[in-house]
Amino acid sequence: MSPLRIRPVLVALGATALLTASVAVPRAAAADRTSTTLTWYDATAETIAAAGAPTQITNSRTWAVSWLAAARATRSVPAGVERGLYQEAALAAAVHRALVTLAPSRTQQLDATYKETLDAIPDGPAEERGVAAGERQADLVLTSREGDGLDPASVNAPYPPRPAAPGVWQPTPPAYAPAAQYGNRLAKPFVLTTRSQFRLGPPPALDTARYAADLAEVRTYGAVDSTARSTHQTETATFWLGSSLALYTEPVRVALSRTDQGIAGQAQLVALLHVALVDTQIATSDSKYAYERWRPVTAIRTGGIDPDPDWTPLHDTPAHPDYPSGHNTYSGAAETVLSALVGPRTAPFDLTSPTAPGVTRTYTRWKQLSDENVDARVFSGIHTRSADEAGITLGKNVAGYVLRNAGRLLASR
Incomplete structure (x- = not known):
């Protein structure tokens, strides 16, 4: 497991640690791997800018669904595979799968970014298992949020104002x-x-x-x-x-x-x-x-x-x-x-x-x-x-x- 470290301000909120153990990763190796995160962060922002909903909360939902799937997929790494490669593949697969589902008009652009990410990862068990984990988590999160009332029509449900007073x-x-x-x-x-x-x-x-x-x-x-x-x-x-x-x-x-x-x-x-x-x-x-x-x-x-x-x-x-x-x-x-x-x-x-x-x-x-x-x-x-x-x-x-x-x-x- 690879947690975010919780800063003192969270302790002040009365929170417990997200996770209790972490696996040491050499700093240089971690830096090499994390560019994939920024690539998919930018891809998410570009997708929403180009094909987002007219309601802000619907677009926030797209971010949340895509990246919750990525967080779940990258949180645990199976034994016997290289951690960084697995997590790269899992993150890319999760965000890609969720975004092409929620913003299908951007599939061509997202597919191109996805290919670039996977082409940079050596073929093998780390890539294969990472992709499978990312796609699985995306499908699970998407299913869990079906009918959640955050589509634009539901967000702007009619509301008759009360008489003036x-x-x-x-x-x-x-x-x-x-x-x-x-x-x-x-x-x-x-x-x-x-x-x-x-x-x-x-x-x-x-x-x-x-x-x-x-x-x-x-x-x-x-x-x-x-x-x-x-x-x-x-x-x-x-x-x-x-x-x-x-x-x-x-x-x-x-x-x-x-x-x-x-x-x-x-x-x-x-x-x-x-x-x-x-x-x-x-x-x-x-x-x-x-x-x-x-x-x-x-x-x-x-x-x-x-x-x-x-x-x-x-x-x-x-x-x-x-x-x-x-x-x-x-x-x-x-x-x-x-x-x-x-x-x-x-x-x-x-x-x-x-x-x-x-x-x-x-x-x-x-x-x-x-x-x-x-x-x-x-x-x-x-x-x-x-x-x-x-x-x-x-x-x-x-x-x-x-x-x-x-x-x-x-x-x-």
């Missing part, structure tokens, strides 16, 4: 689109025992000082014509505006490329991260639709605190309730997994954003990404700070639970 979510301008992502809360989690297992407590009541402060902050800093918001704050809002899945793909790749855990550990990192992200998104929609909290634009235009019917946010408001912020649940989960499995700090790395062309930001801690996400949604005018901070908490809670149950999740079937 103070605090109650209503469709928002300019599109006044129907509610999205309601179906997430009806989907089958990977690890959570129930969708509501980590449901948050309620948002601040409308007559509290915290609610008034939240609304005043968004009104001041999140307006399209705000004079209080600085250029850097506007840049922060725009930088983090896009899909969390897309924005976190490169930071995760940085972490993956810098870990010394070998192929099995790398596969586990990607698998646990994306399993946590799927379950976090399910838990997010559970809390969102349990409380149905109105968005700032509705509260500022029609609420009881100095209503301003012309107030407009910097960015258009997504079509689902305010509490908690989905971007921040995603950030909280990603921060927790990355901090636990590769450490909270890393050497500086640069990050760009498709929604902020020409802007490059540099980071050394995963928490910096979370902190910027909290601010960004306020500066965009689309979330209250309470919703953002609650999102971080929810993401951390779900990810911590996934990590504590990693041994059960990763056990070969």
Whole structure:
């Protein structure tokens, strides 16, 4: 068995080690083998970019299914075969099998990458048994996730909003689109025992000082014509505006490329991260639709605190309730997994954003990404700070639970 080492932050979460024993692998040999992991990480990202679903959680599911199969296939190596070669073949076979099933339009490209991987592995028992293990685990994971409710139609199951009332979510301008992502809360989690297992407590009541402060902050800093918001704050809002899945793909790749855990550990990192992200998104929609909290634009235009019917946010408001912020649940989960499995700090790395062309930001801690996400949604005018901070908490809670149950999740079937 070849585990990821659990860092002190995971111990603080009350987690036990994923595994209790490891096999020593010479550092140079491990480095030679792990390039296959990055090849298939990039192939997964390219597949989803080219043929992904319109719903983020569905794409997170594709990552989770593919890499959970790879993690299970590489975790144990049969006696009598070369470890690195077996794990290379197993990882490639697992991810390839899952991706061509979930994104058949990319079969030609994936087949070409798969051939390149196998051509680089000497023919023999290690390759043959690795391929068999990878394909078997992919088939098992795919079967276990059939009908899990994470297809786009199920994710966006119809949701009729309640009649307008103070605090109650209503469709928002300019599109006044129907509610999205309601179906997430009806989907089958990977690890959570129930969708509501980590449901948050309620948002601040409308007559509290915290609610008034939240609304005043968004009104001041999140307006399209705000004079209080600085250029850097506007840049922060725009930088983090896009899909969390897309924005976190490169930071995760940085972490993956810098870990010394070998192929099995790398596969586990990607698998646990994306399993946590799927379950976090399910838990997010559970809390969102349990409380149905109105968005700032509705509260500022029609609420009881100095209503301003012309107030407009910097960015258009997504079509689902305010509490908690989905971007921040995603950030909280990603921060927790990355901090636990590769450490909270890393050497500086640069990050760009498709929604902020020409802007490059540099980071050394995963928490910096979370902190910027909290601010960004306020500066965009689309979330209250309470919703953002609650999102971080929810993401951390779900990810911590996934990590504590990693041994059960990763056990070969």
